Amino acid sequence: MTYASTRTVHDLYPTRGSEEVLTGRVDPVVWSEPGTPGPMWAHELESFERDGFLSVDELVVGAQDLPRTPHDARIGGEGREHLADPVDLEHGAHFAGVRLHDGPLVGQRRRVTQQPVHLVPVDVHLVDVHQSRINVKPGFGASGFYWHSDFETWHAEDGLPHMRTVSVSIALTPNHPTNGGLMIMPGSHRSFLGCAGATPKDNYKKSLQMQDAGTPSDAALTKFASACGIKLFTGKAGSATWFDCNAMHGSGDNITPFPRSNVFLVFNSVENRPSPPFAAPVRRPRYIASQDFTPVG
Amino acid sequence: MTYASTRTVHDLYPTRGSEEVLTGRVDPVVWSEPGTPGPMWAHELESFERDGFLSVDELVVGAQDLPRTPHDARIGGEGREHLADPVDLEHGAHFAGVRLHDGPLVGQRRRVTQQPVHLVPVDVHLVDVHQSRINVKPGFGASGFYWHSDFETWHAEDGLPHMRTVSVSIALTPNHPTNGGLMIMPGSHRSFLGCAGATPKDNYKKSLQMQDAGTPSDAALTKFASACGIKLFTGKAGSATWFDCNAMHGSGDNITPFPRSNVFLVFNSVENRPSPPFAAPVRRPRYIASQDFTPVG
Numbered sequence: 084m085t086y087a088s089t090r091t092v093h094d095l096y097p098t099r100g101s102e103e104v105l106t107g108r109v110d111p112v113v114w115s116e117p118g119t120p121g122p123m124w125a126h127e128l129e130s131f132e133r134d135g136f137l138s139v140d141e142l143v144v145g146a147q148d149l150p151r152t153p154h155d156a157r158i159g160g161e162g163r164e165h166l167a168d169p170v171d172l173e174h175g176a177h178f179a180g181v182r183l184h185d186g187p188l189v190g191q192r193r194r195v196t197q198q199p200v201h202l203v204p205v206d207v208h209l210v211d212v213h214q215s216r217i218n219v220k221p222g223f224g225a226s227g228f229y230w231h232s233d234f235e236t237w238h239a240e241d242g243l244p245h246m247r248t249v250s251v252s253i254a255l256t257p258n259h260p261t262n263g264g265l266m267i268m269p270g271s272h273r274s275f276l277g278c279a280g281a282t283p284k285d286n287y288k289k290s291l292q293m294q295d296a297g298t299p300s301d302a303a304l305t306k307f308a309s310a311c312g313i314k315l316f317t318g319k320a321g322s323a324t325w326f327d328c329n330a331m332h333g334s335g336d337n338i339t340p341f342p343r344s345n346v347f348l349v350f351n352s353v354e355n356r357p358s359p360p361f362a363a364p365v366r367r368p369r370y371i372a373s374q375d376f377t378p379v380g
Numbered sequence: 381m382t383y384a385s386t387r388t389v390h391d392l393y394p395t396r397g398s399e400e401v402l403t404g405r406v407d408p409v410v411w412s413e414p415g416t417p418g419p420m421w422a423h424e425l426e427s428f429e430r431d432g433f434l435s436v437d438e439l440v441v442g443a444q445d446l447p448r449t450p451h452d453a454r455i456g457g458e459g460r461e462h463l464a465d466p467v468d469l470e471h472g473a474h475f476a477g478v479r480l481h482d483g484p485l486v487g488q489r490r491r492v493t494q495q496p497v498h499l500v501p502v503d504v505h506l507v508d509v510h511q512s513r514i515n516v517k518p519g520f521g522a523s524g525f526y527w528h529s530d531f532e533t534w535h536a537e538d539g540l541p542h543m544r545t546v547s548v549s550i551a552l553t554p555n556h557p558t559n560g561g562l563m564i565m566p567g568s569h570r571s572f573l574g575c576a577g578a579t580p581k582d583n584y585k586k587s588l589q590m591q592d593a594g595t596p597s598d599a600a601l602t603k604f605a606s607a608c609g610i611k612l613f614t615g616k617a618g619s620a621t622w623f624d625c626n627a628m629h630g631s632g633d634n635i636t637p638f639p640r641s642n643v644f645l646v647f648n649s650v651e652n653r654p655s656p657p658f659a660a661p662v663r664r665p666r667y668i669a670s671q672d673f674t675p676v677g
Contacts, residue, residue, distance in 0.1 A: 223598050229521065229635055260557050261610050263632070301520050305637040313558050313636055335560070336633045338526055339610055340602040 092244050092358040098277035099239050099362035103300055106275040110246040112327060114352070135272030135330040138316060142253060142323035213237070213248060213351040213372060217255075219344050220263050220337040227263050230304055230333040232276060233349070235297050237328065239282060239362035241372040246272075247355040248328035255344040258317050263337035265324060265345070268311035271331035276303055282363040299331070307331055389541050389655040395574035396536050396659035400597055403572040407543040409624060411649070432569030432627040435613060439550060439620035510534070510545060510648035510669060514552075516641050517560050517634040524560050527601055527630040529573060530646070532594050534625065536579060538669040539654035543569075545625035545646060552641040555614050560634035562621060562642070565608035568628035573600055579660040596628070604628055 095109050112132045117125075123137075131137045220227070233250065237243040258264040282296045299307070311331070316324050326332065328349075337343050360366055392406050409429045414422075420434075428434045517524070530547065534540040555561040579593045596604070608628070613621050623629065625646075634640050657663055 223601065224526065227633065227635060259610070261563055261612050261632070266558055266636075301637065304520065308637045313556070313638075315558050333635055335558070335635055336524065338524060338630055338632055339563075340598065340605045341610075 094361050095244065096234070096238050096246075096275045096277065096361075098235055098275075099280060099282050099296060100277065101279065103279045103303055104277035105303075106277060108246060108273050108275055108329065112246075112272065114247060131325065131327070134267075134269040136267050136269070136314075136316075136324055136326040138318070139323045139325070140318065141321050142251070213241075213243075213349040216347050217344060218252075218347060219342070220334075221342045222262065222337050222340050225263070225337045227334040227336045230299055230331055231297055232271075232329045232331055234328040235276065235278060237372070239297065240286065240360050240367050242357035242360045242366070243328075243351065243355055244358050244361075245352075245355050246275075246327070246329050247352040248349060249325055250328065250347055250349045251323050251325050252316075253323045253346045253348070254318055254320050255346060256342050257319050258322070258343055258345070259339070259341060260315065260317050262339045262341045262343040263335050264343065265316045265326075265332060265334055266313050267316070267324075267326055268307050268331040269314055270311045271307050272327040272329040274307075275329060276307070276331070282360075284364050286363065304331075391658050392541065393531070393535050393543075393572045393574065393658075395532055395572075396577060396579050396593060397574065398576065400576045400600055401574035402600075403574060405543060405570050405572055405626065409543075409569065411544060428622065428624070431564075431566040433564050433566070433611075433613075433621055433623040435615070436620045436622070437615065438618050439548070510538075510540070510646040513644050514641060515549075515631075515644060516639070517631075518639045519559065519634050519637050522560070522634045524631040524633045527596055527628055528594055529568075529626050529628055531625040532573065532575060534669070536594065536659035537657050537664050539657045539663070540625075540648065540652055541655050541658075542649075542652045543572075543624070543626050544649040544652040546622055547625065547644055547646045548620050548622050549613075550620045550643045550645070551615055551617050552643060553639050554616050555619070555640055555642070556636070556638060557612065557614055559636045559638045559640040560632050561640065562613045562623075562629060562631055563610050564613070564621075564623055565604050565628040566611055567608045568604050569624040569626040571604075572626060573604070573628070579657075581661050601628075 096106055097104055112135070113128050123131075127137055218228070219225075234243065234246055234248065237248065252265055276299055278297050278299060280296050280298075286296050318324075357372070366372070393403055394401055409432070410425050420428075424434055515525070516522075531540065531543055531545065534545065549562055573596055575594050575596060577593050577595075615621075654669070663669070
């Protein structure tokens, strides 16, 4: 594995300095040329480009076979995210079995999708899995995740130079209006909010539970939400939302007895190889940020 | 002021014992005889009787004049409930100005409704104000309120013998699907969940911020939610929800920048005079539980 270069990469998106800075997005949202063949309709790509997300009613067939009871969802503690080691991840077009790195085997080698996963927002077949995780909110007061742009972290701490990465959040349990579903500010992916404050060493150990460095100010969130509004995503098990790496998103807590578990898979273009971190003293471990750049497709 | 009697009142709804106990509701939901004239339609009363709530799109005209900016809503701290001293409350059919007991004057003597407030779920003109408060969730992570039945507390700690009390939650700010609005389990008001655990002295001092005594178990909430489902209430400023005193309700947190403030007014039948507390060592102070039984109407 080599970095894209050694520190000659220009930092397009400054962050974690002394002040919060707003920077316009330089990168395209959809990287393929208009008219490039792919599994998505043109109007779907246009919608993704405009809003920064695209919802699919039934991406995964058979999601009900994955862990979704309160008991299962409690594995490893409440309200935490569980990272899957990419080594243990059967990623790709047809399988997305996930092993919890601190828990028992869950869904390993189990068929969770019988359709090809559509990766058109990034280049088809030219992606690797940057990160994968299960977000478990078992209910009865499980906490949410505060507002953030994933790219802000991946740029600062993992060295991804460009916004050429897309996530998909797949519901393993019904996402009701009441159990802490994903919220996105539509259109927020077009502006990059560089956050104030330096990155502490080993920040990743707690940033997966509660945001610290990389947290937007109240004033910035007010500006973003006033301009963009907030969309809450709901859907049955197997529904999914693709969203851009720079979309401002978060989720509330879950006091209902209905667990809310989603698998997140993050696909990065193989042409978007990481530089050294742009704003962190150390790179995060590879079970958080993959250094395996083998294309998925 | 005298109690309804001195401890000869039968305890219809045991709670705060060594175990959680489910008791069927003995009291009616609508106390008036069928066909009694009043400002609500028969189908509205039937709906209230069945579900334990009734929503009104625009109960209050002029709610936008009340404090609703993040700055205003921050008065007195985040995510706390502010109790209004009934002495300072201009209650009744046309005024509902409220003074925060630990903050500046807010909305005092301001006309918040130009329509009579409809109290038909209890006896018209035969109610007093048992409690009034503003629930302030300024956003950016303000916490919610865990599941509870108000009557459980009012019975245990204030000595209300019967379920003859109704609340109205009036939105001072828009209640979006995303900013921690009221959630009710429809139909839950027909069963009384007696909670396990004795009431500590001065419980009220922290129970208004976080539930402690009077908290349902996970198992009971799962049973209630599976049978009843959960309804989330949304609406513009001025919209309102009437709900029965025994409805199981709660609310999630609010990480959005959109503040969510609601006024709660609680009307108790003058025929439902409090006994000594059924399950607490001391009565709560009168700014929480009124001892003024003057009819409103």
